[in-house]
Amino acid sequence: MQIESADLCPFGSLRGRPVTQIRLTDGPCSAEILTYGAALRSLTVPDPTGKPVDLVLGFDTVEDYVNQDCYIGAIVGPVANRIGGAACLVNGRALALDPNEAPNCLHSGLAGFDKAIWTVESASDRAVTLSHVHPDGLGGIPGDLRVSVTYTLAGRCLRIDYRAVSDRDTICNPTNHSYFNLNGHESGSVEGHSVCIHAARFTPADAAGIPTGEILPVARTPMDLRQPKPLRAGLSAEYAQLRLARGYDRNWAPDGAGFRRIAAVCGDRSGIRMTVWTDRPGVQFYTGNFLPAPLPGKSGAVYGPRAGLCLETQAFPDAPNHAGFPSIALKAGEIWTSRTEYRFDAAE
């Protein structure tokens, strides 16, 4: 482990194992990351007047993290989102995944990345690399999958770099499940935020959130967020894809390929804008529809439905079961890497 001038402190313990918090700072910005779930616990940036605002939902104790099932701040994987029937094929071999949202598998089941205590590989004042081995067969996923995630704070940008390698052919599609509230994590509903997703197409899904396999145009639907739109306007629309999920909770296919800007969100009260950049083919835009109420959060905050929104960069949900979706297959020995950035500035 390489630790230079890093700020590490005990956060608690789980089944006798310590959980550590790593604090990153760069000028007026800071971020706190936990070894439990490699979760982003706080992300503080100044608003246009210079006042620090903590933009992500989080908790004060390990127990609070363990006792919720909303994946708050965590790295989820090996395979994010849903696999229909908790079943798919890898090299023609049927996998039986964990049907934790029966009959489907959500975020890799009950032993996914979000439940693991990760190892600190290296840490400095601006970056931390955490690693984890997801053992062969756990949750039905083949191969010892060695994964690492590096969080880097670079000015008003939080970068997340992923790296994974498996010793057997497998499937790999991790994401980060932070809930952002650009008015501040404790400020209530995000319904006043404006949202823009640079995507002409999205993947519709059934009532259980399993994609139909279609990739449909957003044009003339409330899924068209190509121009910034107040969330409240979209959320109140009578549209089956919104009603089925109690709000936004679908995968968009952002335009273009390679590392590009895919979304922008503005806090209506803070004047803080977040832009999202990634090399992934998809993004799950989720408006916290299933957050329970009341959900006690950090520093006395109380969360509930729509207390935060997620922009989970990913390949499309249920990809192995849809030939038309980009593949999430990972060959044995192949090194898979990916980058996502959340950048902050003042709303225009």
Ligand code: GAL
């Ligand atoms: C999201 C998913 C939602 C919900 C949430 C966790 O990624 O799209 O449907 O399951 O995770 O509560």
